[in-house]
Amino acid sequence: MNIELAPEDLAFRDHIRAFVAEQLPAAMAQRLLNGGKIEPSDIRTWQGILYKAGLGAIYWPAAFGGQDAAPVRQYLFELECALAGAPPQLSFGVRMLAPVLMRFGTTEQQRTFLPSILTGETWWCQGYSEPGAGSDLASLRTAAVLDGDHYVINGQKCWNTLGQYADWIFCLVRTDFTVKAQRGISLVLIDMKTPGITVRPTVLLDGTPEVNDIYFDNVRVPVSQRVGAENEGWTIAKFLLVHERTNIAGVPWSKRDFARLLGIAQAATRDGRPLMEDASFRAKLARLEIDLEVLEHTNLRMLSAAKPDMTTPSILKIRGSEVRQAISALTMEALGRQALPLVVGPGDAALTEDALTRGVTASYLNLRKLSIFGGSNEIQRNIVAQSMIGL
Amino acid sequence: MNIELAPEDLAFRDHIRAFVAEQLPAAMAQRLLNGGKIEPSDIRTWQGILYKAGLGAIYWPAAFGGQDAAPVRQYLFELECALAGAPPQLSFGVRMLAPVLMRFGTTEQQRTFLPSILTGETWWCQGYSEPGAGSDLASLRTAAVLDGDHYVINGQKCWNTLGQYADWIFCLVRTDFTVKAQRGISLVLIDMKTPGITVRPTVLLDGTPEVNDIYFDNVRVPVSQRVGAENEGWTIAKFLLVHERTNIAGVPWSKRDFARLLGIAQAATRDGRPLMEDASFRAKLARLEIDLEVLEHTNLRMLSAAKPDMTTPSILKIRGSEVRQAISALTMEALGRQALPLVVGPGDAALTEDALTRGVTASYLNLRKLSIFGGSNEIQRNIVAQSMIGL
Amino acid sequence: MNFDFTEEQTLLADALHRCLSEQADFATRKRTLHSDTGWSRALWTVLAELGVPATMLADTDGGLGGGAIELALIARATGAALCLEPIGSSLVANLTLARLAPAGLRTRLAPSLAAGTRIAVPTFESPYTVLQATRHDAAYRLSGTARVVYHAPCADQFLLAACTAGSTIADTLFLIPANAAGLLAVPCTSVDGQRAADLHLTDVQATTADTLISHDAAAVQWSVDVGILALAAETLGSVERSIALTIDYLKTRNQFGGPIGRFQALQHRVVGCLAKVEELHTMVFVAAARLDGEPMLRRTTIAALKVIACETAQHVGEEVVQLHGGMGVTEEMEISHHFRRLVAAGIRFGSRDQHLAAYTALRFPPSQSA
């Protein structure tokens, strides 16, 4: 057992730290560290910078432009980026679709789609959930009917994240209605410019249109854009969900949020006195830091384990979401009444210029999704219970 | 709305307070306030004193020797008794069987059994649960087969509280095995001296034999000792369970325990300094007092409501057990290392003479039962959910 | 002892519920929310005709002579309907005026306040303030800032709390016009969608005639406590409605072959919410009953109430959103608006920890007996 970083890993971290310090645009970093909204252009710009430095997806196999980086290195990479104020990489392409293509895609598909994921040129989104099939993917109904060498697709997807900016979507569709729930599903890749696709944003409770309903009305997709065999989509979906969960704890983002919480707390007052004089608040901060420390090391313990098990990603998802939500709640609490205004008038210099505190409440609202999207925490508990108790 | 006590109620309370101050044996009170074990003789003695003062069961109808006292008065009565250090009244006779006899019993049964409940001469216990039918009463199997004018009873009861001291037991038995679960059950009264009854104590985790298994081996019981019609036991059991729950929150005991907690906290030190200097401990004490205050008033709100509903007793049971358990946990915490010894050697004057702290840890252990016995908190949540959601 | 309402109180609550469910259903409210002003003067007028703003004013001043129970019942109903109108704020201002203001001030303003043609709102949620009142001859000059004053954009009068010389907490109350010289209001929208403003005061004049009480910090605290009661009662209405919405959702949302309400883990979490709501219900009316009683008991009860209200708002708010799954985080669902209201309720008038500290200081001061 050696829980400290090996000298090579430390050197790697220092290299990433230096790279980020030099290459991450300072204005973007400052804006994002102060709680500013992440714009699509931020994500595209940063992915382009990473690509040029050979860091577009370090844990991809070298054959596809990666570095075969171990999970711990990938973690260090994400941590350095997050702490420095970088936007996240868009997971739909880099983290979700790409491993699927490498495993199930044809050589042609890999050649066509992987490079532009790495460069950040193609923005991918995901079409999984449907009305009435949120957590229950097996009951999805979007139909793909074969017509010559095309599928004709009709149906509706929901909870599509950031699809309003997307160039392409990977989509689970039903290719066989005659078989049982999980069978008869296929994965297809669809150009968002294909006629018949309508994107309608769903406004979330923080007021932002982060997710969408996507309607398919006789959308024609070449059969060559199916990934894997027909009706094998469920196998691919499960593979993808597991991949989606490898960084599910979100520790880098929680550490960045915690650093911000500390900054806010040190500047805050309560009833006219410095908030950090308040013993109960300091104890809360301490308890939360312990949670974060435990989460980080539990995550590292599992990342570095020789053989991963099936329950730990679910536990990491649950605890990761709880810890990040708790950080956002305590940040809001630290702000006190200053946390109330969600929308400020143009004349309000005091509030808008107070950059450190920007978006704290909106972030608390927005992060409620963490325990719901991507398989709710209740679903995660079911998965663990099924594996441990099996009743 | 008038949440303060009416002048008549205040006068009643003062009357009870004065009575208890005068009549409750001082040595017994001091021992019980300091966490001493409640002996059967304490309960019998105190019931005798209450009976002689006409206070044996104040909420019984006057016709049976009570005072038709309203629930709020009964609460005040119990609160004054508890705070002064009185033992509890034995609920099996006074609170559980008696209302059943008044409602379902024959005049003969009422004349035979009610007076000695009031005087405390007859110690009753309850035979409900069975192995495999703890929370699930409908599946009970103890058989009562008619043989002339007797039932012959065979089977086993468990979780029988204090039955080792009992003169009589009221027992749910199956009188018809041919019908569905809840039907075919009858309630019979059995003299514990009847041949064929064996009582075997079950030691609980605090080391005390508080509950028993009771075995019935061809026990002959006159049919005249059945209460209500044959196979109508389920109706009676439900009536009785509702009655059992009218004081389910246990507020008087929690208030007595909280007063003791305060006494212990004010005398305690932590790392060489007075515990009450510790802000986090005082905040815990405050938060718990708030819980107790809320529980007391929620209990009073429901006791004084014109029409009781079906869910509030369950909520009171859940919260009542949680609050009392939390008080016992915080008392243990206040004691620190002094809470460790459960059994002290005869030479240990320091520990045995420290009467205020006696039995704190044993009490914490013992009170785990509160959220389990009498319908576990999980069962209570099911009841509420059934009533509110109905799925 | 009883917790029953009088017939008049029941009638008031029923009339209000009926009115709000007819005239302020969720669709109507959504239009109001997104309107320029963010509140409906039409609805306010209807409520005024029902007697809502008059309820808190003395009958000798043309009001209906209501007290804390009426205030709690009205606030509970407006919380359930997520009203955007300045109901809670004006109730608090009007009751403070009725109880504390000298006759002259009352007589001058009561008729229009009762009719709803004039709206007064308080600018403070705690005795801690940076607003200073400096004496100049017979008048005061007020300077400082009051942050995030709810309903300030629709107020005609502000009920202000300020510190006079030598005091570190507010000890003097003024009622001044919203268009007073030296007063700058910078608008914002709070997390619950209600409109508010930061008020910047520079030498705003307040005469003796504008003064409710002076050098009486206890009276200011009483008025703050009225505000806490109103907010807690609003919170009660909102969590009650949230649970009803959630139970409906659990019964009708199908997943994995049936309504999700059949899942026991979800059922038990609803029961956990219900238990919290019963407790808040109790404390709102205990606090209401004690509002005009012994000050120390009122203070500990109000502090306890806010502790319970904050915890209930956070617990129930987060649970009902979670129980709604993805739908819970969308703006189109009523539940997400309750959640935002509950988030605001947890912040306004001070946090759970602040009120627990206040309770602790009163009941368990360091190293002393309780």
Add this chain to the structure above:
Amino acid sequence: MNFDFTEEQTLLADALHRCLSEQADFATRKRTLHSDTGWSRALWTVLAELGVPATMLADTDGGLGGGAIELALIARATGAALCLEPIGSSLVANLTLARLAPAGLRTRLAPSLAAGTRIAVPTFESPYTVLQATRHDAAYRLSGTARVVYHAPCADQFLLAACTAGSTIADTLFLIPANAAGLLAVPCTSVDGQRAADLHLTDVQATTADTLISHDAAAVQWSVDVGILALAAETLGSVERSIALTIDYLKTRNQFGGPIGRFQALQHRVVGCLAKVEELHTMVFVAAARLDGEPMLRRTTIAALKVIACETAQHVGEEVVQLHGGMGVTEEMEISHHFRRLVAAGIRFGSRDQHLAAYTALRFPPSQSA
């Protein structure tokens, strides 16, 4: 970076688990619990033959040269088996001796400690003590009381921590014989069934040869931290076993027509326990890895570990009893003995709040940056 054990460590843990499940099954342990001495010297001898007490001693002293990881692995196994023998205590004493004692003391005692024929136990669980060491010429005289010293009745030697003149916390460590003149032991049984004693010292003589370190409060704190690690690792073993027992129970206990483990509310609560246990698992080995590292990082990590261990002990302990229903509160079930062990673990070496306060003081001192 890796969290893997060496092959030797895995072999040690496996051998110990095998030995304890064969020789200290629950029925055997119950007989031991109710025996006069409350522990089994026979089992202790078997463990000594396995090398358990020798593990912590330096190989140059005839020990096996183990460190914090080995200590944690052994303690975890003894927690799972609810051992009544002085294993954790002697590991802590032996490791303290190995690291801090001068050569003379080590050479004198190591052989018999390694063989298990001599048992040393620590008498302190925190640097706060009322034991005073007063210098008289070349020796100290020790006076005061050490309360509830675990395994004192079976100890041959006591590892004592005392304050020298001018110090308010313990800064000196002694190893003295259990039969020293002036030492009175008053026995008691702790809540977890383990035997203990209050030690009353009156002018007990300790020479320089009995002194491990003096005027070094940091070294005393290190030894306390070793004890916290051992207790937390025992707790880990106990909660892991408790969850396994509970899952077995849920699968086999039938109510309402099937195993109660099919109820989702119960399943989710088991998952809640599992998540806590994973976290404790992490922290035990993080703390073990940092035990001999940078002192400030060790201190915060150990404080965090005890916070997590106390919370996990209470949460999991109360949940597993509740999930066992009525059976959970009976003495005949193994689960109730784990519960009692977990209750003791929450009290020993200081409470959750004490350690959170220590962590807070180190990481977030008042009004300063972290």
